[in-house]
Each structure stands twice: as C-alpha cells, then as structure tokens.
Amino acid sequence: MPMSQVNKVNCKIGGPAGSGVATMGALFAKCLQQCGLYVVGTNDYPSLIKGGHNTYKIRAAPFPITAIVGQYDLLLALDKLTVQLHASELSEGGAIIYDSNKIKDAAAIAARSDIHLVGMPLTQMAAAAGGEIMFNSVALGAAMGLMQMDFDIIRTMMQKIWARKGQKVVDANIAAALAGHQASKSALQQQFKVKIEFIKRPKTVFMNGNEASVAGAIKAGCKFVAEYPMSPSSSILHLMAGHEWDYGIIVKQTEDEIAAANMICGAAFAGVRAMTATSGGGFSLMVEALGLMGISETPCVIFESQRCGPSTGLPTYTEQADLQFVLHASQGEFPRVVIAPGDPLECFVEAINAFNIAEMVQTPVIVLLDKFLSETSLTLENLQSIPVKIIRGKLQSDEEMQKASSFKRYQFTPDGISPRCIPGQQNGLHVCSSYEHDETGYTSEAPDMRVAMINKRAKKLEAIPQELIAPSFHGAGENEADVLAVCWGSTKMPMLEALKLLAEEGKKVRAMHIRYASPFPSKAVAGALSSFKKSIIFEGNSEAQMRSLIFEKTGHFIQKAYLRYDGRPFKPEEIASAIKREFYG
Amino acid sequence: MASVSDFNSPHNITWCPGCGDFGILVALKGAFAKLGLSPHNVVVVSGIGCGGKIPHFIRTYGFEGIHGRALPAATGIHLANHELTVVAIGGDGDGCGIGLGHFMHAMRRNLDITYIIQDNEIYGLTVGQASPTTKKGVITKSTPHGTPEDPINPPLVALAAGATFVARGFSGDIPHLTDLIAKGIAHRGVAFIDVFQPCVTWRKDLPYELYQKKIYKLEEVGHDPSDWQAAVKRAIETERWPIGIFYQVQKPIYTDQIPFIKDKPLVKHDISNIDISKYLEEFM
Numbered sequence: 001m002p003m004s005q006v007n008k009v010n011c012k013i014g015g016p017a018g019s020g021v022a023t024m025g026a027l028f029a030k031c032l033q034q035c036g037l038y039v040v041g042t043n044d045y046p047s048l049i050k051g052g053h054n055t056y057k058i059r060a061a062p063f064p065i066t067a068i069v070g071q072y073d074l075l076l077a078l079d080k081l082t083v084q085l086h087a088s089e090l091s092e093g094g095a096i097i098y099d100s101n102k103i104k105d106a107a108a109i110a111a112r113s114d115i116h117l118v119g120m121p122l123t124q125m126a127a128a129a130g131g132e133i134m135f136n137s138v139a140l141g142a143a144m145g146l147m148q149m150d151f152d153i154i155r156t157m158m159q160k161i162w163a164r165k166g167q168k169v170v171d172a173n174i175a176a177a178l179a180g181h182q183a184s185k186s187a188l189q190q191q192f193k194v195k196i197e198f199i200k201r202p203k204t205v206f207m208n209g210n211e212a213s214v215a216g217a218i219k220a221g222c223k224f225v226a227e228y229p230m231s232p233s234s235s236i237l238h239l240m241a242g243h244e245w246d247y248g249i250i251v252k253q254t255e256d257e258i259a260a261a262n263m264i265c266g267a268a269f270a271g272v273r274a275m276t277a278t279s280g281g282g283f284s285l286m287v288e289a290l291g292l293m294g295i296s297e298t299p300c301v302i303f304e305s306q307r308c309g310p311s312t313g314l315p316t317y318t319e320q321a322d323l324q325f326v327l328h329a330s331q332g333e334f335p336r337v338v339i340a341p342g343d344p345l346e347c348f349v350e351a352i353n354a355f356n357i358a359e360m361v362q363t364p365v366i367v368l369l370d371k372f373l374s375e376t377s378l379t380l381e382n383l384q385s386i387p388v389k390i391i392r393g394k395l396q397s398d399e400e401m402q403k404a405s406s407f408k409r410y411q412f413t414p415d416g417i418s419p420r421c422i423p424g425q426q427n428g429l430h431v432c433s434s435y436e437h438d439e440t441g442y443t444s445e446a447p448d449m450r451v452a453m454i455n456k457r458a459k460k461l462e463a464i465p466q467e468l469i470a471p472s473f474h475g476a477g478e479n480e481a482d483v484l485a486v487c488w489g490s491t492k493m494p495m496l497e498a499l500k501l502l503a504e505e506g507k508k509v510r511a512m513h514i515r516y517a518s519p520f521p522s523k524a525v526a527g528a529l530s531s532f533k534k535s536i537i538f539e540g541n542s543e544a545q546m547r548s549l550i551f552e553k554t555g556h557f558i559q560k561a562y563l564r565y566d567g568r569p570f571k572p573e574e575i576a577s578a579i580k581r582e583f584y585g
Numbered sequence: 586m587a588s589v590s591d592f593n594s595p596h597n598i599t600w601c602p603g604c605g606d607f608g609i610l611v612a613l614k615g616a617f618a619k620l621g622l623s624p625h626n627v628v629v630v631s632g633i634g635c636g637g638k639i640p641h642f643i644r645t646y647g648f649e650g651i652h653g654r655a656l657p658a659a660t661g662i663h664l665a666n667h668e669l670t671v672v673a674i675g676g677d678g679d680g681c682g683i684g685l686g687h688f689m690h691a692m693r694r695n696l697d698i699t700y701i702i703q704d705n706e707i708y709g710l711t712v713g714q715a716s717p718t719t720k721k722g723v724i725t726k727s728t729p730h731g732t733p734e735d736p737i738n739p740p741l742v743a744l745a746a747g748a749t750f751v752a753r754g755f756s757g758d759i760p761h762l763t764d765l766i767a768k769g770i771a772h773r774g775v776a777f778i779d780v781f782q783p784c785v786t787w788r789k790d791l792p793y794e795l796y797q798k799k800i801y802k803l804e805e806v807g808h809d810p811s812d813w814q815a816a817v818k819r820a821i822e823t824e825r826w827p828i829g830i831f832y833q834v835q836k837p838i839y840t841d842q843i844p845f846i847k848d849k850p851l852v853k854h855d856i857s858n859i860d861i862s863k864y865l866e867e868f869m
C-alpha cells in the first residue's frame with residue numbers, strides 16, 4: 001500500500017457539458033478549503049476530442065500553492081469518456097469514482113491494476129435521494145468519504161451555496177451526497193491513500209481572477225459598469241449585476257462594446273468611478289473611445305481578459321497575445337496604463353490600483369487578464385486586512401469649486417495633471433473634447449498648443465510611483481541564483497510552482513514577474529537583467545511580445561524565449577524542464 | 586434665474602453664414618433659459634460633425650465625444666448624475682449612420698434625456714457626401730448618379746424604438762423650435778427631436794424656402810399626440826412635412842428602476858470605505 005498522504009490531493013472531475021462539472025468542482029474545492037487547506041481550482045477543456053467534454057481540476061495542500069503539479073489522486077468520472085481520457089493521469093493508489101450501472105467495463109477501459117475502481121450506482125442512489133440529476137452530488141459525497149472528510153463540511157457548504165434554490169433542492173442534494181459518503185466507507189478494502197485532516201485557520205476566500213477583480217473594483221468604489229458579454233470576461237458582468245443593489249452600482253448591459261466604452265467615458269466625466277470588461281474582440285471595438293479617454297483625460301478602467309485570437313479565435317482558451325495590441329491601440333499618442341496581474345490576489349490589489357491611478361493621472365487604465373487567470377481560483381487570505389486608500393487625485397470638491405475663479409480644466413502644471421471638476425459644480429464649465437484643445441478645453445489647432453498638450457499628457461505617467469509598478473521577484477536570491485526566468489501576467493502562477501520544483505532539485509532559479517507594461521519599470525527590469533548572464537522569458541504568445549517590450553524599454557534582449565500558444569496555460573513541470581534543458585542540460 | 590445671455594459662449598462660431606445650426610443654437614439657449622436652468626447643471630453632449638461643434642458655442646458643461654457616440658456618452662453622464670439636464674445633439678450622419686444602433690437603444694431605454702438630430706440630409710463636415718437621411722436620387726459628392734437608397738426616417742425610427750416623446754422642428758422657426766426643445770427637456774423620459782436644418786453649402790437644393798413651403802404644424806391640424814398610430818401616419822408623410830409633437834406618452838423612466846439613486850444621484854455616493862464583507866462571504 002502506498003504511503004498515506006495527508007492533506008495533499010489532486011482531483012479531477014470530468015463529464016459532459018451541463019453535468020455540473022464546474023459547479024461540483026468549485027463546491028469540492030471550497031469543501032477542501034473549509035478543512036483549512038490551500039486550494040487551486042481551474043477548469044479545462046481537453047483538445048483531444050470534439051465538443052462538450054469539461055473538466056475541473058483541483059489541488060489542495062497545507063501550504064500556499066498557485067498551480068496544479070503532478071498526477072491526480074482522484075478522478076470523479078461523470079461519464080465513460082472521462083475514464084477513457086483521464087485514467088492514465090492517476091497516481092499509483094489513486095481512485096476513480098464512477099457509475100457502476102452505466103460503466104460496466106471500467107476496469108477494461110482504465111486498464112490499470114494499481115488504482116482503485118470505486119464503482120457505485122450513482123444515478124440510482126441519486127434517484128433514491130430525490131432525483132437522478134443529483135448523481136454528481138453522490139459522487140462528491142463519495143469522494144469526500146474516501147478521504148475521510150467530515151460530512152458536516154459538505155452539508156454546510158451545500159446549504160450555503162444552494163440556499164437560493166430552496167430548501168427542497170438543498171435537502172435532496174445533501175441526502176444524495178450523504179448516500180455517496182456512506183457508500184464510500186465500504187467501497188474499498190483498505191483505506192484510500194489520501195486523508196484530509198481538519199486544520200483550524202482563519203477564514204479564507206476562494207476566488208478566480210474575475211471574482212477577485214470584481215472584489216477590488218467594488219472596494220475601489222466603482223459605481224458604474226457598462227459591458228457587453230464576451231468570454232472570458234462575462235462573469236464580471238454577472239457578478240457586478242448580481243451585486244448592483246447591494247453596493248449601489250449601476251450595471252448596464254449595452255448594445256455593443258462601442259457603447260460600453262463611450263458610456264463609461266461619460267460616467268467618468270460626470271464624476272463616478274466607471275469600468276467596462278471585455279475580451280480582445282470587444283476591446284477592438286473600444287479602441288476609438290480609448291483615444292477619447294486619452295485626449296479628454298477622462299479616468300476609465302477597462303478589464304481585458306485575453307483569449308486566443310485573432311478574430312473569434314478559440315473563445316474558451318487562454319493566450320497572452322494582446323499585450324502589444326492594448327499598448328498601442330488607437331490612433332495618435334497618449335498615455336495609458338496597462339497592468340497585468342499575475343494571480344487572483346493581484347487582481348484584487350491591481351483593480352483597486354487601477355481606479356486610483358486612473359483618477360490620479362486622468363487617463364485610461366487597462367487591466368489585462370486572460371482566460372486562465374479569469375477562471376483559475378486560489379485560496380486568498382486576509383483580503384480585508386490589505387490597506388486600501390481611495391485616491392481621487394486632483395478631483396475638486398464642491399467647496400473648492402465654489403471658490404474657484406478662471407478655472408482651467410486642462411491647465412498646464414508641473415506634473416502635467418490638471419485640476420478636474422465635474423458637471424453640476426459651479427465655476428468649472430468646460431467641454432470634455434475629443435479634439436485637441438487649449439487649457440480651457442476649447443478646440444485648438446495651433447502648433448505650439450498641440451506640442452504643449454502632447455507633452456503635458458505624456459508627462460502624467462511619471463506621477464505613478466516606481467514602487468507601485470516594480471516587478472516582483474521570486475525563488476532563489478539575487479546573489480545565489482544562476483538563472484533569471486522572466487514572465488508576466490498569469491504565467492506567474494505556474495512559474496511559482498516551477499520554482500519550487502527546481503529548488504527541490506537544487507537548481508537556483510530566480511523569477512521576475514512583470515505586472516506593469518505601462519508605465520514600464522525600465523530601471524528595475526534593466527537592473528535585474530544586467531545582473532544575470534542567463535535569462536529566459538516565458539510567454540503565452542508566439543511573438544514573445546513582452547521580450548520586444550523589454551528590449552524597447554531597456555535595450556536588453558533576452559536570448560531565450562519559451563512560448564506557448566496552443567490555447568493552454570503553462571504547466572509548472574513544463575517550465576521547470578525548459579529551464580533545466582536550457583541551462584542545466 | 587438664468588437668462589438667454591447666460592448661455593452665450595465667448596467663442597466665435599465657425600459655422601457657414603446662414604447655416605441652420607444657428608437657429609438650433611438660439612433655440613437651445615432659449616429653451617434652457619425658459620426652463621430656468623443653470624449653466625452648470627446642464628451638459629450638452631455631441632458627436633462629430635458641423636453640428637457636433639455646438640458644445641463650444643453654448644455656455645454649459647459640454648462633452649464633444651466621437652462620431653456617432655453622443656448617446657452612449659450622454660447615457661453614462663445621465664446615469665452618473667440624473668439631476669443634471671443632459672441634451673445629446675448631433676448630425677443625421679452621426680445619429681442615423683454610424684450611431685444608428687445607439688439611437689434605437691437610447692429610445693427604448695426611456696432615459697430622461699433629450700436627443701436632437703441636426704438633420705441637414707448631408708454629411709456637412711466631410712464636405713458633402715450623402716447621409717442616411719438624404720432622399721433617394723439626390724446627387725452628392727459620393728453619389729454622382731444619385732443616392733441609390735431610400736432614406737432613414739428619424740421620427741419613424743424613434744417611434745418604432747419606443748420613444749416616449751417624438752417631435753420635429755425647423756431651424757427656420759426659432760420660437761416654435763424653442764418651445765419644442767423646452768417641452769422635450771421637460772418631458773419625463775427620453776425626448777427625440779428631429780430638426781430640419783438647411784445646409785446652405787452642400788444642399789443648395791434644399792433651401793429655407795422649400796422647407797417653408799412644405800412644412801405645416803401638427804398642433805394646427807388637430808393631431809392627437811397621444812395616438813401612436815396617428816403619429817406614425819404623420820411621420821411617414823412625404824408630400825408635406827409636419828413639424829411639432831408627433832407623439833408623447835408618460836411611462837416609467839429608466840432611473841425609476843434603480844432604487845439606490847432615489848435619494849441621491851450616483852455621483853454623490855460615498856466611496857471612501859466600502860465594506861465588501863458581504864461579497865467576500867460568498868467565496869468562503
């Protein structure tokens with residue numbers, strides 16, 4: 001019997017679209033988190049078959065984790081295909097839970113003698129509890145039973161998550177899960193290798209990038225959301241709409257992304273914190289309005305969750321290929337801020353920063369997410385203890401405006417940032433214009449005014465503190481490391497796990513994660529690159545777009561780039577072996 | 586209380602002498618004064634075009650956005666602060682060409698804003714191409730053999746889209762237009778006003794005299810503005826051109842459905858320390 005494995009587990013749930021794979025996965029993950037564990041949860045759609053096969057992957061551990069590493073210990077097969085596709089991914093001593101009435105030949109399909117086949121009449125048991133559709137609840141109960149998890153955990157979680165659906169639904173699902181939990185006790189001759197023991201820890205949350213971005217936006221005082229649905233950003237619209245009344249946020253589903261971008265520009269001009277969210281296709285439609293925000297110096301926040309392009313591309317797959325697009329989108333030159341958070345926690349923090357920076361420098365801020373980050377959940381601790389300041393920059397109060405005389409909305413100032421007033425305030429009448437203008441906002445095509453205005457706007461980004469935009473460093477210390485591995489955005493999550501794998505093998509690798517693409521932390525990045533002879537960049541695109549940006553901003557060209565653009569996120573093992581191959585081979 | 590002169594902008598007006606936009610400007614200022622509005626509580630929102638320059642020529646807050654997008658911007662401004670008076674205004678190209686989608690959606694939303702189309706049946710600023718309201722067969726720079734399509738009928742679009750106030754005015758009849766705009770602004774809900782606006786440069790074939798000959802006033806022929814079907818009939822007339830209120834009805838407005846802005850507009854909500862524990866609770 002394999003060694004017992006306490007509080008560490010990898011699970012995969014697979015089934016046809018519509019069988020509740022993602023719902024069950026999230027529920028399972030939250031139950032593990034309730035036991036005091038750190039959890040990663042992410043959904044995945046394997047490419048090897050056509051249509052409709054969904055999976056949800058979970059990893060739990062007693063220490064902070066950011067990505068799934070290693071083989072699976074438990075497979076919840078909600079259909080036969082799941083056994084076919086994923087049995088080979090199980091570790092020795094792992095288990096498959098499946099419906100023994102529906103899959104009679106599981107042993108033959110799995111073709112493995114080193115795993116447990118935990119067959120139960122899932123559907124039949126669900127029917128006895130109140131309805132066949134709850135067969136997935138039975139499977140979940142069984143999975144928890146196998147790992148000796150207290151049934152109360154799942155009972156409480158189901159009660160909480162499904163309370164909206166009515167007590168009947170909750171009770172029936174609890175009964176179904178209980179049946180699975182009890183049946184699992186007699187399902188194995190010996191004990192299952194994984195055991196989950198309760199650890200008492202302060203409450204944590206389990207959030208994906210979109211959920212954490214919304215948390216940050218609400219905390220930052222976002223009051224207006226205009227959005228047109230597009231995967232993988234749509235859950236931002238749903239979450240905001242769901243909390244519209246709780247938090248006093250007007251959430252407007254618009255006729256298109258052009259309307260969304262122009263609406264938030266109007267709302268921001270009128271003085272509220274406003275945002276939209278979209279993916280690359282929708283962002284394409286927002287591009288003209290982005291320039292309007294730039295020239296009119298209107299603080300707007302745009303979340304862009306990348307998926308595979310160009311055009312409709314691969315709608316549910318991930319990519320990091322919009323970096324150069326968002327950096328350069330729209331005609332002419334104007335300052336913009338582009339932030340690419342690396343994990344859900346950074347989504348929360350950077351969403352707040354985005355709204356503050358937008359008002360501080362009066363320019364559009366783009367938060368660049370991707371499908372992988374938008375839909376990967378991690379355990380987040382102590383969000384509430386992160387200090388949050390609401391910085392409204394040079395927005396004038398009503399009292400200040402009452403005293404104002406000869407107010408100039410686009411006044412030249414040493415930092416390029418002008419005082420800002422909003423409609424309804426006295427003594428501040430001006431036109432917020434898409435045309436080039438003078439200090440009052442009146443159209444001007446005079447050559448010297450043009451140059452002065454371009455320079456004024458460009459200067460504003462300097463007001464953003466360097467500490468805020470600095471890259472983060474991980475892994476081996478600056479002086480001991482042999483290699484610098486560079487990444488940006490969501491690649492941080494697998495990178496951090498890769499560093500652990502490398503450290504276990506005694507390889508001293510340091511990682512630099514770049515969050516701010518604009519303004520670019522040139523000094524810090526150049527400094528790091530010049531102190532390493534060996535460096536490599538990992539990016540989810542085919543053109544090494546961040547490498548180009550680094551070269552443009554620092555003159556350093558990172559010779560080696562490991563690029564992935566098949567729609568799938570990096571795996572920690574893959575990053576680690578690429579580094580070993582390149583530098584330790 | 587403000588007078589017309591309080592709305593006078595210090596800037597030189599750059600429209601062609603005789604442009605119909607002058608009449609619209611005078612009427613707009615007159616309507617603001619008539620309603621006793623204060624300049625700082627008014628936002629004039631435009632797109633791009635000759636007519637789109639109007640925010641600079643009137644002393645209120647202004648938003649001169651991008652071509653065709655006045656209505657989304659106006660919607661954002663209105664929802665951020667529904668205590669402001671928001672008037673969106675733009676050309677026929679702006680509203681019926683590039684911005685037609687927004688036009689229809691703004692009408693069906695019944696936002697409490699006013700939308701004016703400066704309808705000169707031409708793209709003025711881009712020096713004279715056919716617009717979506719240019720009638721079939723008209724020769725313009727882009728249609729040397731005559732426009733091949735039937736025009737869009739803006740009041741009919743507004744009626745079809747569910748607007749609760751639909752009117753047409755004539756920039757050559759300033760008192761009538763002033764009254765129409767004032768009524769539109771006072772209307773609780775979205776008000777749409779299409780304004781015949783002669784373009785003396787690119788549409789010499791559509792002079793003031795022709796409008797004067799063709800138009801008649803709806804209020805003088807006993808038209809019942811509460812009758813939607815009668816409004817549609819009037820809107821599709823081609824021989825004579827009705828001006829006045831086609832249709833007006835009271836319906837709940839968009840912001841009536843937003844409980845949390847009943848007491849104070851969104852912009853006045855305190856954002857200094859928002860408690861997100863309720864949101865976080867869902868993810869525990």
Ligand SMILES: Cc1ncc(C[n+]2csc(CCOP(=O)(O)OP(=O)(O)O)c2C)c(N)n1
Pocket residue numbers: 633634635636637652675676677678679680703705707708709710711716
């Ligand atoms: C996206 C975009 N396309 C084209 C233009 C060029 N353009 C400016 S105004 C205009 C049309 C103007 O016609 P209309 O809206 O009827 O206004 P008018 O000048 O007649 O008052 C066009 C095509 C632009 N500014 N933006």
Ligand SMILES: [Mg+2]
Pocket residue numbers: 634676677678703704705706707708709716
């Ligand atoms: Mg026109």
